[in-house]
Amino acid sequence: MAAHSRIFLPFRFAIFTSQNIRLRPRLILLKAEHYSRISHQEGVGASSPHAEEWTPPLYQEHVPTSLFQKALLTVGSAAVAITDPYRHDMIAVLGETTGYYALMRIRDQMKADPVGQLILSERPRINTRTVDLEELRNLPEGTFGREYVNWLDRNDVTPDSRAPVKFIDDEELAYVIQRYREIHDLFHTLLGMPTNMLGECTVKMFEAVQTGLPMCAMGAVFGPLRLSSRQRWKLRNYYIPWAVRAGYSAKCLMNVYYEKRFHEPLEELKADLKIPPPPQVPKSTSSNYSRLYKR
Amino acid sequence: MAALRSVSLRVGRICRCSNRITVSRRNLSEQTSSDETDKEEGTERSTHFGFESINESEKTGKVHEVFSNVASKYDIMNDAMSLGVHRLWKDRFMQVLDPLPGTRLLDVAGGTGDIAFRFVNWIKQKEQQRRKTSGAEFRLNPLETDESGSDTGLPSAEDYLYSEQRGDLSDTEEKKDSKVIICDINQSMLEVGKERAKKLGLEDDLVWVTGNAEELPFPDNSVDAYTIAFGIRNVTHIEKALCEAYRVLTPGGRFLCLEFSQVSNPLISSVYDLYSFQVIPVLGEVIASDWKSYQYLVESIRRFPNQEDFAEMIREAGFRMVTYDNLTSGVAAIHSGFKI
Numbered sequence: 089m090a091a092h093s094r095i096f097l098p099f100r101f102a103i104f105t106s107q108n109i110r111l112r113p114r115l116i117l118l119k120a121e122h123y124s125r126i127s128h129q130e131g132v133g134a135s136s137p138h139a140e141e142w143t144p145p146l147y148q149e150h151v152p153t154s155l156f157q158k159a160l161l162t163v164g165s166a167a168v169a170i171t172d173p174y175r176h177d178m179i180a181v182l183g184e185t186t187g188y189y190a191l192m193r194i195r196d197q198m199k200a201d202p203v204g205q206l207i208l209s210e211r212p213r214i215n216t217r218t219v220d221l222e223e224l225r226n227l228p229e230g231t232f233g234r235e236y237v238n239w240l241d242r243n244d245v246t247p248d249s250r251a252p253v254k255f256i257d258d259e260e261l262a263y264v265i266q267r268y269r270e271i272h273d274l275f276h277t278l279l280g281m282p283t284n285m286l287g288e289c290t291v292k293m294f295e296a297v298q299t300g301l302p303m304c305a306m307g308a309v310f311g312p313l314r315l316s317s318r319q320r321w322k323l324r325n326y327y328i329p330w331a332v333r334a335g336y337s338a339k340c341l342m343n344v345y346y347e348k349r350f351h352e353p354l355e356e357l358k359a360d361l362k363i364p365p366p367p368q369v370p371k372s373t374s375s376n377y378s379r380l381y382k383r
Numbered sequence: 384m385a386a387l388r389s390v391s392l393r394v395g396r397i398c399r400c401s402n403r404i405t406v407s408r409r410n411l412s413e414q415t416s417s418d419e420t421d422k423e424e425g426t427e428r429s430t431h432f433g434f435e436s437i438n439e440s441e442k443t444g445k446v447h448e449v450f451s452n453v454a455s456k457y458d459i460m461n462d463a464m465s466l467g468v469h470r471l472w473k474d475r476f477m478q479v480l481d482p483l484p485g486t487r488l489l490d491v492a493g494g495t496g497d498i499a500f501r502f503v504n505w506i507k508q509k510e511q512q513r514r515k516t517s518g519a520e521f522r523l524n525p526l527e528t529d530e531s532g533s534d535t536g537l538p539s540a541e542d543y544l545y546s547e548q549r550g551d552l553s554d555t556e557e558k559k560d561s562k563v564i565i566c567d568i569n570q571s572m573l574e575v576g577k578e579r580a581k582k583l584g585l586e587d588d589l590v591w592v593t594g595n596a597e598e599l600p601f602p603d604n605s606v607d608a609y610t611i612a613f614g615i616r617n618v619t620h621i622e623k624a625l626c627e628a629y630r631v632l633t634p635g636g637r638f639l640c641l642e643f644s645q646v647s648n649p650l651i652s653s654v655y656d657l658y659s660f661q662v663i664p665v666l667g668e669v670i671a672s673d674w675k676s677y678q679y680l681v682e683s684i685r686r687f688p689n690q691e692d693f694a695e696m697i698r699e700a701g702f703r704m705v706t707y708d709n710l711t712s713g714v715a716a717i718h719s720g721f722k723i
Contacts, residue, residue: 151674157665164669177672254674 146259149252158185158255170310173285177251183303184255184265190300191261197340198264204343211263212347214270215248224350232357233350236277243283247273267342268299274346278358279334280366285311286319290327297335299342322369330367337362400626401701430619433682442619443595447569449676450494450617454571456671457495458579463666464677472715473612476641477501479708479717482608484510485560489606489631491596491624492614493565494572496579496589503588506561564606566594567614597623604633612641616687625700632722638702644709644716645689651712659684690716 145152153161162185169178198204212218221240224233240246250269256262272291279294281287289311296304308328312320339361349357358365428439437445453460461469476498482488484506490498567573573591580586594600596611596618609628618624628638646652659681667677688696690707693716697705702720709716 151664151678154661156661160662160665161668164665168669175672178669181668 146257147253147262149254150257150262151254152257153255161185161255166306166310169307170313173314176249179303179307180251180253180269181255182306183269183301184253186302186306187265188256188258188261190302191256191258191264194268194299194342195261195264198342201340201343203345204340207267207343207345208260208263211267212345213266214274214347215250216246219247219347227351230353230355231350232277232346232352232354235354236274236350239277240273243276245273245283264342268295268301271341271346275341277354278341278361278363279331285315286323286327289315289323290331293328293331294335297332298338298340326367326369330364334364337364398701399622399699400629431683431686433679433686439619443568446617446619449679450569451571452673453671453676454494454569454575457572457575460667460671460677463670464663468711472641472710473497473501475710476610476612476639476717477505479719480608480610480637480639482506482509482561484513486562486607487560487605488563488608488610489566489599489601490563491566491599491609491611491628492568492617493610493612494567494569494576494614496565496576498610498612499563499565499576499589500580500583500585502563503585562590563588564590564592564601566592566596566599566601568593568595597627599627599631601631603630606631606636607633608637608639610639610641613643615640615642616683621696622700625697625702629701629722634722636722638697638718638720638722640693640697640718641715642693642718643684643687644693644707644713646713648712655714690718693718 161181165178165181165185168175169182172178195208198208221237224237227234247270250266253262253266256265272295275291275295276283276287279291281290289308292304292311293308295301296308312323315323341361344361429436430439430442431437432442432445450457465472480502482502482505486506488499488502490496490502493499565573565576567576570593573593577586577591580589592600596614597620609632611624611628615621615624625638632638646655663681664674664677667680668674671677687693690709690713694705694707697718697720700720701722703723705718705720707716707718
């Protein structure tokens, strides 16, 4: 197993450090009056005391859900995510259903920082329509933007493949998690990790420390179950400790306006954000295989 | 006036499709509310799409989109949502239909082919049974070898009977007569059905046609049985679909419909509602990455008329001996009518 119990103690995701925590009345189960939106509009059932709890959709693609449904979604999406790693939408859903309090904490962090406040007010998005990839390709080698498009091409991914947010019942927090999803690829570039399972687990551990999202922690803990023992050894001894150290030493990466920093050299940016370089993992050949594996 | 409203009138209505006047009991209040779903809004009429209100012209397109999205995972989702019970419903449906070899069946909205496959297997089983029973009894060929026949010129009673039976049983004729045509408006569903037919080895026995239930591309009086399973609630104009069913059936033909319906028992109803609205969309999201289509599904079930009202609609289309059979306390119902 890659994750050690010792790692979890200093985690910064204490959910009650947020000063703005508000316990809204939560829908446990949808009531019968909520099923018929038409009867709601016509006034039937409006006299019932539960009628006010119904939240209409707060943003496009928003699907209001009750606590029971969120619990079911959590269990279902976790089960599917671990069995079928190609279902990225399930990991996204898991993040949305479990991440409410962590997102409130991130929002507080963003509000406390001037760049974070700017991001929250301007709400920049990263997709092929808002970011000009051709322009980034024309940047000199070694710059952040150029390394980003190189990474996209090397791993055959596009910034358009992020699923829209559906299950967060707050409009601003929906933007926060959307922003997190869109800069996930930038984290890969900054950390120098590919999109294979090993790289993803490392980045997830890094994000778990940075953001405190339970989905990241779960991904980092259960993701390695799909790896071979050699990869798990590498993860446990090199990548995970490095990811945790990097997560703690780095500044809050949600407060960085990446679109304005594409022209900066990558190494300087990493130094500024206090991200250490990737670890040197010794190549395990047939001769040193057994020696390396002796615990 | 409340008193007037509660009086029930016997009103003569001309059946929409058959030009036959049927007498049906209608309450005064019902007459005014019968058109509530077809509100005139200028020139565009509005109808329901689940719990939303949309224009009638949009509904067919939106339903088409829903089924294009769900086609690939349709069968898995059916099993997951109903915990496999839909298979029992469809088996019961085929038992009620009880087709004889030689029936021509039109299965409308039969996309992935569940009913059609059951029909083919049923006919094959019936034919096998008949061959077995006839094979056991029939030893001689009385028409050709008559050495052991009686001295009188007349055939014996046994010979007469056996010859009749023998005359009826020619396998090739029966196989030619039994036909099933699967009609669906959505090509993706038909493609999924064709794949399944290939896997089951039934591809030669089936015909797949794209068509709208409201305007079937078949001639009048051309099929002996018309079935529609879990499809009629998605049709924009149910009355039109019923009229088309009446048109394509031969006299004596049977209309059979399997559809979700209303549960009358309040305890079961509350459990069913809870399950429908809480669990089914979640299953849709987790298994098929599609919350909205399955939300539409459970909402469209609630918007469909109940057993009695739907039976009345079938009667208005001209069918007679309209009956219905509840399955699983009304979660599903089989409606049956004859064109006689």
